[in-house]
Amino acid sequence: MLRHADKTDAPVATAVEFGVICHQLDDRTSLISVEGELDLSSAPELKWTLLDSLDAGRDQLVLDLSLSTFMDSTALGVLIGVNRSLGDGGRMAIACARNDVLHIFELSGMDGVFAIFATLGEALAYIQRDPAAPRGAAKAR
């Protein structure tokens, strides 16, 4: 319940420190850049941004966490939920270089499910490759 708190409940300080920007790259691809701390209060915003993109028919998602300074298991839960919402042909690539965030992905066992790359370029290249390519085939390490 708390994790699904309305984003208007988010503290002002967090709202200032946190931002989600969604770029429409093409008809099927969205680039979502996250800046600031991805935690209990800001994770819902990321969730709605990602789901809005899926609703708009853009199911090739590139999530850029390069500027994200913090991520906890709440945000991980959001990504797990969105990953489950991906339909056939939908893919999500995550660009993340922070070790603590990567450790969270690893502990959760979801590093084998998400396609995680060290740079945004690798993530974009993965998404723009043949959509039939198996998810998770390319790894950051």
Added chain:
Amino acid sequence: MVSHGSEQRSPARPLSRAALIVLAACCIALFALIPVAIARPAHHGKGKHAIFGPAQITTNPEAEQAPAEQEAAAAEEASEAPEQVQTPEQQEVATQQGGAVGEQTARTRHKGTRESGHHKEGAKEPGHHKEGAGETERSRESGKHGEQGQPVPTSPTTDDPAATSTAMAAPPAQPTASIASTVAPVVAAAPSTTTAAVAPSVADTSIQGRSSGRAHALRSASAAARRRAARAVPAEHALATVPATQLRAGLTSRSSKSSSGARRQSSRKAAGDGRPSPITTTITRIVAVVPTPVRVLIVALLALALALAVRSRMAALRTGRLERQRGQLLEDVGLLQAALLPVPPDRLGPVGTSVAYRPAAGPGAGGDFYDVFALEDGQLAVIVGDVSGHGRHALPHTALVRFTLRAYLEAGLSPRDAVQKAGTVLERQLGDQFVTVVAAIYNPRERVLVYACAGHPPPVVLATHGDSRSRGNSGSDGDHGSRVDSRSLQPVTVCSAPPIGCGLRTGTRQSVVSVPGRSQVCFYTDGVTEARVGDELFGAERLLVTLAELGGQATASSMLESVVVQTDSRADDMAACLLQVQGGDGTPTALAEELELDRRQLESGRAERFLLACGVSQAQSAEMLGAARAALARAETVVLELHLADGPPRMALRRDHLSYLHAQHENVEVYR
């Protein structure tokens, strides 16, 4: 428990409400009529005198005196009810009394009319006809006594209650008066709306037909009372301001003086009777000058105030009821929470156990859960998990996951198998939610801990024999941390299994750890490691240091307290389960790692990273992966086992629960 209570109360609720409404209606009517009644004080006065009449029998020397006094007492008691005279019941009683009284008074003054009046009244009440006739005879007797004993036996006195009382006090009147005394409470409780209707008519008839038999007695009584009121009011210079009583007062004023003696007598027996009290007088005067619309307004306001008072009372009752229900609910919540977060014994076999839980916000149970219990063969099982989401919605899944895992562990499955089976079974039931969990079994005889995680942080295993506090100065923080690290197990987190409920195969990893010496094993939820210290996470490293500082006396509660002290904010629930394993020296070491491989993990390179993280050389890894690839050509999954106890890692491949032959290389052995 709650429903039981409400069932008990539900029948009483409408009853009390109906009683309240009836009471409120009565009170409203009472309030509404007080001004009217006060405006006609004659009725009250009349009533009192009609009843108090018998009390004046003081001069009767005959044998009837004793019953007469009884009668007086009964009548006096009856007269306690203020509105008694005006009600129909009382009218009847008064009529019966009047039968005797009327005869007596008529005999004194208007003999002929007395007879006709008696017949008329007797015709009205056939049941009393015979009795009335008897009364006539007897009342004549008593009437004589009354005449003899009357202090003022002049003819005007016959209108006065003093005279009527003589007849009433006579033995024939006794039964009727006793009826009056029994009726009195009923009369008092009856709505006073009859007061206004009955009183004027009685008053009028008393003026017109003074000589008409039994009815005459009542009328004379009312007239006398009115006279008294009229006398009182003029005495208080209010005659002109009380138009309602003015006329009647004038009509009856002729006997006002002569009745004063009798009144004095009656006031001897009944204290407080007589002149209206100053309060009544004041109210009478105020009411008299208040215009009718204002009176109506006052009555309406009084009714409103009464209604609000009743409503307030009912609200108070409801509040009390809700308070009781809330208490019961909190008890229930406590019971449910205890069912989800059980309190284990302090010690299970040789292992000290403790658990702790700190909700992030709000009441009670969130998504975290734990369980510690003994298995049949002396082993010890631990479950710690976290359901995504919090609050009430997480509770059903919390219970479901905990009991499912507990059942599988008690049935004898290994932690990995239990998690895998639970993952398969619970996948459909968790809906959108997912669960991270760690299940573990500790074997005290072999001092081996086996655990399997699903998206959950692995337990911290730390030797406490080399307690940092016993080593003297611990030096710098980094030094301290490294020393703690040397005494703790570094878990392999590569290729961790995903949470239950993600739509993915889970229960793919299991670790076997040797706990040779005195150690503590701490299971926790991510709320602990994700608590914030400034901009950073609290993290597993700080948790390790915290445990080392607390040492062998640490409990889960003291550990969480320490975490709370060290951190700035805690957004998530924190749950922890701490095992204190007794023993000598010895550092925990990994005995074996188990990974269930599928083709995708093999292709993605995760399997290779896992092998490397476990200390397998690059060459051995490539060799092993080749064997696994061959095995996966014939099976969906294959289990890769690494034995890390002595010397270089030894590897084995097996299909789940079946041996899988791969004996081409010496460092790859057939297992089972």
